[in-house]
Amino acid sequence: MTASRANPQPPHPSDTAAPAASRAIAPPLRRRMACWLYEGMLMFGVVFIAGYLFGTLTQTRHGLDNRHALQAFLFVVFGIYFVWFWSQGHTLAMKTWHIRVEDRQGRPLSQxxxxxxxxxxxxxxxxxxxxxxxxxxxAGEATVIVAGWVAVWALLSRFHPQRQFWHDALAGTRLVHYEVPPRRKG
Structure with missing residues (x-):
């Protein structure tokens, strides 16, 4: 037996990058949209906490006072939430639906x-x-128009070669399915 067989060296990361990239499969549109809706439900908690914090810090007494400042604050809070979680690979909703976000080479996103x-x-x-x-x-008419646009935007992913959403294509990112490693009995 030779030394190379007795102590096999782990493959170099560049040797495994191409197979990992070729195995990356976009989750079905139905699962991505279910994850999207679940993410929206989870965001209610983020909005509640951020809104309470904003109202307390600014001493806002009425919901329409400081409306634009609240919207800007929520934009920043959402940005912090998503940038942090995406740079970790997934949000809670994405983890639940076994979806990971990565760059085109299969690496975690930089901030x-x-x-x-x-x-x-x-x-x-x-x-x-x-x-x-x-x-x-x-509000009802606006909701119908926005929901219609969301449906159109989601269906446009069918025209992408890897079935990715177009904002992911523009950002150089992709959503991929990942398997959860089996739990060890012990």
């Missing part, structure tokens, strides 16, 4: 890339909100 992804994620909401803003539509 600048996670920030770029966060800014580009606003493509889910800003285009329809910008279009309907001058029309003073009712």
């Amino acid at each position: 600048p890339r996670a920030l770029l992804r966060y800014l580009l994620c606003w493509l889910w909401f800003l285009p329809p909100l910008a279009v309907i803003a001058p029309f003073q539509l009712s």
